[in-house]
Amino acid sequence: MSERALRIAILMGGRSAEREVSLHTGEQVSRALASIGHEVVHVDTADIGFIETLRTGRFDLAFICLHGRFGEDGTIQGLLELLELPYVGSGVLASALAMDKVVSKQIFVAAGIPTPAWAVVRRGHPYSVEEMVGRLGGKLVVKPVSEGSSVGMSIVHEPAELAPAIERAFEHDRTVLIEEFVAGAEVTVGVLGNSELTALPTLEVVPEHEFYDYESKYVPGMSRHIIPARVPDVAREECQRIALEAHRALTCRGMSRADTIVTADGTVYLLEVNTIPGMTKTSLLPDAARAAGIEFPELCGTLVSFARER
Ligand SMILES: Nc1ncnc2c1ncn2[C@@H]1O[C@H](COP(=O)(O)OP(=O)(O)O)[C@@H](O)[C@H]1O
Ligand SMILES: [Mg+2]
Numbered sequence: 001m002s003e004r005a006l007r008i009a010i011l012m013g014g015r016s017a018e019r020e021v022s023l024h025t026g027e028q029v030s031r032a033l034a035s036i037g038h039e040v041v042h043v044d045t046a047d048i049g050f051i052e053t054l055r056t057g058r059f060d061l062a063f064i065c066l067h068g069r070f071g072e073d074g075t076i077q078g079l080l081e082l083l084e085l086p087y088v089g090s091g092v093l094a095s096a097l098a099m100d101k102v103v104s105k106q107i108f109v110a111a112g113i114p115t116p117a118w119a120v121v122r123r124g125h126p127y128s129v130e131e132m133v134g135r136l137g138g139k140l141v142v143k144p145v146s147e148g149s150s151v152g153m154s155i156v157h158e159p160a161e162l163a164p165a166i167e168r169a170f171e172h173d174r175t176v177l178i179e180e181f182v183a184g185a186e187v188t189v190g191v192l193g194n195s196e197l198t199a200l201p202t203l204e205v206v207p208e209h210e211f212y213d214y215e216s217k218y219v220p221g222m223s224r225h226i227i228p229a230r231v232p233d234v235a236r237e238e239c240q241r242i243a244l245e246a247h248r249a250l251t252c253r254g255m256s257r258a259d260t261i262v263t264a265d266g267t268v269y270l271l272e273v274n275t276i277p278g279m280t281k282t283s284l285l286p287d288a289a290r291a292a293g294i295e296f297p298e299l300c301g302t303l304v305s306f307a308r309e310r
Contacts, residue, residue, distance in 0.1 A: 005037045006060040006304065009053075009085075011076060013044035016068030017151045017172070021218060025279045026065035032281075032300040033063065045070065054083055061307055062087040063300075064276060068147060072276040073099040088307045090275040094251040098275045101145050101177050104250065108270050111249040113242055115270045116179040116261075120145075121166055123174040132178060133159050139181035141211075142166055144173035150213045155181065184263040186212060187229040187236075189243035190277065190285035191256045194306050197247060199240035200288040204229035217278070225284065227291040235266045246273050254306040257285045 010033075012026025013019055030040040041057065043050050045066060054062070062085050064076055074096035080087045090098070097103055108115045117136055121127045132140070140156040142165040147153075152172035154165035162178075169176040186207075190200035204226040207216035216223040228236055243258035250256075250273055257277035261269045277285045281296045289299045 005039060006308075007039045007041070007058060008033055008304070009043045009057060009059045009062045010040050010065055011043050011045055011050075011062055011071070012065040013046050014066045014071050015046055016066065016070055017147060018067035018071075019046070021278065022066050022071065025067075025283075028280045028296075029063055029065050029300055032297040033304070035297050036301045038304070045076065051079065051083075054080075054085060059085060061085065061304060063304065064089060065279060067276055067278075068151075069099075072274070073146065086307050086310065088303045089254045090250075090252045090256070094253065095275050097250045098252065098256070098273045099146050101143065101272055102175065104272060105177075107249050108246060111245055113245055113249070113270050114268065116141075116182050118180070119178045121176045121178065123170050123176075127166075129159050129162050132162065136178065136180040140165075141179045141181050142169050143177050143179070144169045145175040145177050147172050150211070150217065153211075153213070155211055182261045182263060182269050184261040184269075185229060185231055187231060187239050187260050187262050187268075188284050188288075189239050189258045189260065190288045191243050191247045191252070191258070192254070192289070192302065192306075194253060194309055197244055199243050200285065201227050201291045202229040202231070202236045202239050203227050203284055203288045203291075204231070205284065220282070225287050227288060229262070231262045232266055235262045235268060238266075238268045242268055242270050243273075246270055250275075253310070254303055255285065 010026045010030050012022050033040050074092040077092045077095050105115045142154045144152040152169045156162050156165050186205040187202050192198050206224040208222050209216050239260050246258050247256045257274045259271040286296050
């Protein structure tokens with residue numbers, strides 16, 4: 001290792017719906033960083049006392065292994081800014097923008113990036129099922145605006161299913177996103193870098209279920225990764241171009257992962273950008289990095305170096 005050993009706070013756990021995933025990520029990132037000589041300290045953010053731990057812990061850097069709210073959404077990033085503690089990944093603005101699936105889509109559109117047509121419903125506000133089905137089609141995807149890991153998400157096959165799906169999403173958020181269902185290959189693209197960005201190889205996700213739901217994401221064997229994605233070369237390049245473009249448009253730093261769908265005619269639609277993608281050894285971005293010759297410990301070390309560069 002070229003760098004001196006650093007004392008790194010691994011922020012993990014927390015209070016979001018993705019707590020379990022986060023603990024798992026934190027565990028693996030810790031092991032990787034320890035294996036390349038860093039000193040790691042687990043900091044669970046579920047108890048607000050962690051702020052004092054960070055303030056007095058003489059850390060060089062924080063590695064945020066949190067997903068969803070109070071982790072990926074800019075709140076922790078804001079705290080780390082106040083504490084003047086460097087951290088891995090995107091800053092306050094990009095984190096908050098990417099976490100809101102509707103605001104992100106507006107930015108994608110402004111940047112000329114194709115994204116599935118959509119509607120927004122706010123809790124307590126009326127909406128028309130006919131209008132939505134008329135505009136977006138009969139097969140729809142309903143998601144809470146600020147969750148990840150497919151939490152609270154449904155696929156709607158007929159109009160009668162729409163209202164119950166919206167209610168389910170309201171259990172997680174006061175704003176719900178309704179998208180046209182786009183059929184195609186699911187292709188995700190990791191992006192690494194600070195001023196100079198690299199798009200990792202395209203990774204096609206083949207879930208056992210109808211879509212890439214919670215179980216497909218976290219239960220081994222419930223999804224397959226195919227690298228590079230089985231789509232035409234031009235579509236692969238387009239996925240990578242879009243991932244880089246979206247990373248810049250949202251002002252991301254260090255890393256991100258863009259989830260796209262490539263239709264049969266090769267059109268690429270961007271679903272979302274994750275600023276703290278899953279970081280277990282078998283997660284999507286680490287898998288794509290490995291295909292590019294970057295093993296997991298090196299990946300974690302590189303992300304730490306990016307954070308130090310700033
Ligand atoms: N508009 C859509 N058309 C088809 N499938 C979708 C659409 N939106 C989401 N999905 C499916 O749901 C999964 C999760 O959606 P995504 O927008 O990436 O949210 P998150 O990963 O944050 O839960 C996707 O990986 C894909 O399988
Ligand atoms: Mg996703």
